[in-house]
Amino acid sequence: MNNNYKQIVKVAHSNIAFVKYWGKRGRQYPLNPSVSMLIDQCQTKTQCSYQISDQLQVESFQFEGKEQFDFGKRIEQYLESISEVYPLAKRLRLRFESENNFPHSAGIASSASGFAAIANILAEIEWLENNVRLSREQISTLARLGSGSACRSISKAPFNLWGKTKFDLGTDDYSLDLDEKKYSFSEKLADTILVVNQSQKDVSSSFGHSLMNTHFYRESRIEQAHENTRCLLNAIEADNFTDFGEIIENEALSLHAMMMTSMPSYTLLHANTLRVIEKLKDSREKGEIMAYFTLDAGPNIHLIYPESQKDQVKSFVSEFCLDLCEKIIWAPHFGES
Numbered sequence: 001m002n003n004n005y006k007q008i009v010k011v012a013h014s015n016i017a018f019v020k021y022w023g024k025r026g027r028q029y030p031l032n033p034s035v036s037m038l039i040d041q042c043q044t045k046t047q048c049s050y051q052i053s054d055q056l057q058v059e060s061f062q063f064e065g066k067e068q069f070d071f072g073k074r075i076e077q078y079l080e081s082i083s084e085v086y087p088l089a090k091r092l093r094l095r096f097e098s099e100n101n102f103p104h105s106a107g108i109a110s111s112a113s114g115f116a117a118i119a120n121i122l123a124e125i126e127w128l129e130n131n132v133r134l135s136r137e138q139i140s141t142l143a144r145l146g147s148g149s150a151c152r153s154i155s156k157a158p159f160n161l162w163g164k165t166k167f168d169l170g171t172d173d174y175s176l177d178l179d180e181k182k183y184s185f186s187e188k189l190a191d192t193i194l195v196v197n198q199s200q201k202d203v204s205s206s207f208g209h210s211l212m213n214t215h216f217y218r219e220s221r222i223e224q225a226h227e228n229t230r231c232l233l234n235a236i237e238a239d240n241f242t243d244f245g246e247i248i249e250n251e252a253l254s255l256h257a258m259m260m261t262s263m264p265s266y267t268l269l270h271a272n273t274l275r276v277i278e279k280l281k282d283s284r285e286k287g288e289i290m291a292y293f294t295l296d297a298g299p300n301i302h303l304i305y306p307e308s309q310k311d312q313v314k315s316f317v318s319e320f321c322l323d324l325c326e327k328i329i330w331a332p333h334f335g336e337s
């Protein structure tokens, strides 16, 4: 390695949205507010070697040891696009090596933790080269410009809000850490990911976002997300996990309903996604488990529950999910392999 290259290593966590960001306008601004939780144990670690140069160049981007030419180009375009807010971008020659401690295509957004790690690296370069400390808000803005949901991964609080709400909280530019004293449950929440299907989804989120521009339900979806954000924050503040659970399930199904009713329409849910959801509702009605589901833009299910429910969740998973899922990811791990 040429000695003129300086090295930085940064880590960022993934996040799961409870109120979904779906649809965007302008420069990666959301059509509606969203609320998420950091997934503590799922992280991207990115090492960057850089030098100051006369022009921008991403020389290589290796992901888990393999060169990712297309992603390197995407990062170069991203850096070009942010040069107004981050002038140093035009003068960087960079090499990246990145890895996730969670499997890809497992229903955990890797673009969120990936772009958040890159935004953290850019902040460190700004500090080393210009002696300027970027604020948390500026770093979240840089992450947003890479991938919308990434702005919520620049976070220290368990819950995060991105987007201007109708009740005077939040901004479209960056995400906010929700005050932990006000917005937290008495028990920490866990997320167990039921991987129904690991194959790469064939419709990108960018395409899905773009279909919202002309969607028949566009305005009602925006209205619904504002209302669900208000109710979700009230439920967290009141430590009401049941209300919270009903809202996150409504949001997950609304996200997929938007996909199924867009023009063109598409379906990312699998038959086994619906089978697991039916089993979960049934077990909940029988009082056997206190867990709710959410979904990202894919078929895999995130089971969300207070950590004290872990034994009930383990029984539910071993009784109903093992035959319907390709893999189970426990976050936190609870000693599972």
Ligand code: PMV
Pocket (backbone or CB within 6 Å): 016, 017, 019, 020, 021, 022, 034, 109, 111, 147, 148, 149, 150, 205, 206, 255, 296, 297
């Ligand atoms: O950040 P993007 O462009 O990959 O969009 C993510 C959208 C969802 O994951 C479906 C919802 C969300 O709020 O994270």
